[in-house]
Amino acid sequence: MLRRRARLRTSSHAGAANRRRRGLPGASGKDLIHASRMEFRELARLNGGYVESRILHAAVTLELFDALDASGRTAEEITVALGTNLRATTLLLNALVAMRLVRKRGEHFLETDASRAFLTAASPTSYTAMVRFDAALWPVWERLAETVRSGEPARAPDMFQRTPEETALFVDAMASLVQARGDARVLADTLDLTNTRCLLDVGSGPGMYPVEFCRRHPHLRISIFDLPGTLEVTRRHLAETGLDDRISLVAGDYRRDALPGGFDVVFLSNIIHGEDEDTNRELMRKVYAALAPGGRVLIKDHVTDDSGTSPAAAAIFSIAMLLFARGRDYAYGEIRAWLLAAGFARVGVDVLPPGLISTLVTGYK
Numbered sequence: 001m002l003r004r005r006a007r008l009r010t011s012s013h014a015g016a017a018n019r020r021r022r023g024l025p026g027a028s029g030k031d032l033i034h035a036s037r038m039e040f041r042e043l044a045r046l047n048g049g050y051v052e053s054r055i056l057h058a059a060v061t062l063e064l065f066d067a068l069d070a071s072g073r074t075a076e077e078i079t080v081a082l083g084t085n086l087r088a089t090t091l092l093l094n095a096l097v098a099m100r101l102v103r104k105r106g107e108h109f110l111e112t113d114a115s116r117a118f119l120t121a122a123s124p125t126s127y128t129a130m131v132r133f134d135a136a137l138w139p140v141w142e143r144l145a146e147t148v149r150s151g152e153p154a155r156a157p158d159m160f161q162r163t164p165e166e167t168a169l170f171v172d173a174m175a176s177l178v179q180a181r182g183d184a185r186v187l188a189d190t191l192d193l194t195n196t197r198c199l200l201d202v203g204s205g206p207g208m209y210p211v212e213f214c215r216r217h218p219h220l221r222i223s224i225f226d227l228p229g230t231l232e233v234t235r236r237h238l239a240e241t242g243l244d245d246r247i248s249l250v251a252g253d254y255r256r257d258a259l260p261g262g263f264d265v266v267f268l269s270n271i272i273h274g275e276d277e278d279t280n281r282e283l284m285r286k287v288y289a290a291l292a293p294g295g296r297v298l299i300k301d302h303v304t305d306d307s308g309t310s311p312a313a314a315a316i317f318s319i320a321m322l323l324f325a326r327g328r329d330y331a332y333g334e335i336r337a338w339l340l341a342a343g344f345a346r347v348g349v350d351v352l353p354p355g356l357i358s359t360l361v362t363g364y365k
Ligand SMILES: C[S@@+](CC[C@H](N)C(=O)[O-])C[C@H]1O[C@@H](n2cnc3c(N)ncnc32)[C@H](O)[C@@H]1O
Pocket: 159, 174, 175, 178, 202, 203, 204, 205, 206, 225, 226, 227, 230, 252, 253, 254, 255, 268, 269, 270, 271, 274
């Protein structure tokens, strides 16, 4: 399926190039000038895109969106609420209006549907923790050229376990991404877990998937296996759900320790892209051992085509992994080979709804 998509894209590009060469409709001199202008605009946007990111990061850091409402507040009122400088705050608000994250009516600034849903702290789909995490990674991105020269990550690939504060920033960001994008809900809609009694979620982070799966399937029991530092944050997230009797926590390091055993399903979401090939190959063996006979592994991750360049989001995300992890996004063929080598059969792949930028790889013991 992924391969077929890649072929289609190649052939449509080739078609456009042929049309231009043969002077067919859509290939006039005027169009070419227009096309090159568009290319420059796109390049300029790529070059300056960080400015908009930094404006968003600053606004979330200042909790600006929490100071807005639907009826509107003046720049003076917002400045007093934030404890900031009036001229600077007015310019920031105007820029956010231009970025369509704030509305302006006369002298009043108002929230938008998106800012209320995703950029206020109290919203159930708040994305603010992810924005804060990305803002904190800014110094790491400054070292990208150096990383490409050396091949070494720009910070220790320790999954943000250095301090409890850093771990909380990371794990809360994972929770906020899943909440805002709806990954757990969409995946729970897609997966058939009717005959699954016990599931192991390896590297669950805040436990968003187990919570959603348990809510849909009252018979289901889930074990979460994660690093001890992460589990401190997981506990905080689970405490609010009332599901702690059906979700148990197991502290461990899958690079060093065996996984607990006897599960019908082992689920790994966004795990393999953080690890190198050897670790993933070994991890698949541990997953196989953790499954009961007939059990199923479910790997949810960004999966690239064989060229490693598509989907674009996956190719670009690999650079983040280069900077602060050991991994990258992998092609289905690579994941399939690890699973087959570990003993899995009936290995298959399903593309999930596009908003999730994820693919589901399945195999059976
Ligand atoms: C990118 S997060 C994914 C969280 C969640 N599965 C999701 O998709 O939102 C990676 C998770 O793997 C955990 N992890 C990373 N290395 C680990 C290891 N060696 N052993 C156990 N868990 C690990 C991290 O603590 C974190 O919770």
